[in-house]
Amino acid sequence: MPHPVSPVPARTDPTPYDAVLLLSFGGPEKPADVLPFLQNVTRGRGIPDERLKEVGEHYYGFGGKSPINDQNRALLAALRESFAEIGLDLPIYWGNRNWAPYLTDTLREMAADGIGRAVVIVTSAYPSYSGCRQYRENLADATAAVENAPVIDKLRHYANHPGFVGSFVESTMAALSELPEDAAIAYVTHSIPTAMNETSGPDGNGYITWHQDVAAEITAELERRTGVTRRTDLVYCSRSGPPQVPWLEPDVNDHLEELAAAGVPGVAVVPIGFVSDHMEVIYDLDTEAAATADKLHLPMARAATPGTDPRFVTMLRDLVVERAQAERGEQPERPCVGKLGPGWDNCRPDCCPALRRPAQGRPTQTPETDQPTTAGPKDIA
16 A cells, blocks of 8 residues: 555644653764763663773764764754644654753753643654663653653554655665565564563564564555565664573574575665664664675665655654644544554553563653553664
């Protein structure tokens, strides 16, 4: 099915919200930031500085700067322009979990501006502890530290929204145009511990299930457009942690070796786990995986992430309007594709628990319910 840009919403009343918060992972902006940033990311995990310095080499290879903050600045500008186009009168703030602008500082700014209730856009599209609940726990910590902090509602997971899927359809078509007609597709996402996947989402295995559903929708649309049936696989990048702990596999580099051995004539690498070109994309895929493919003489093209694609920006704007309508007791349309239905507005208390403590052992700032409401690490390698 086609995936057009979402239509302009008929209503743009933001009530009960008086602001939007863009919440992201954060990243270093210069070489001196790299080690402190990695210490922020791994605090409490007992990872020695020697290992962090090894990871830091990925950043130093790009001037000691992660691309993620500039990408968020571009997204902020695109969102503000999109809001203005339809008269959606909401200020948009930006805060990070692990680097400036820090979330707590942003909430202080919002409180000083008199913001009482905001809806948060998280730059993570799938359910898991690291991709959802940890952000919500960080919100709880930050609001506890800020007097008169606003109440924050989190938008539903949006990986299966037509705006997200449609962006990847177009970018994958562009990547395939550079390759032989029967090239394979490798859908790539960030690896997580297998145990984290098993507890992700309200019913478990949500991380893999959502990725598989999104990949299937992209594949179906590509086949509809091209008439070509291709080999497709879901593979992973950025595995970290001790070797005795199982993580999701196969690694993208191992997968490229398998494709080459099987005589596949080329591969489109599609980073469906990422909303923009994070360090995992520009290092793990554009640098490391590209070097592997070159060594194997395997033609490879990498599909673009959504970034500021108009489909993606319009989707985020529409989700803000959708959530406002739902909070006013209306019944908004909830666009989605695939078999899973739209994401839930409020998470169950036991959803996506941390691996080392009980599911309900730490509070989250965003609402939780006994039943999900429905209608039908990132930048560190």
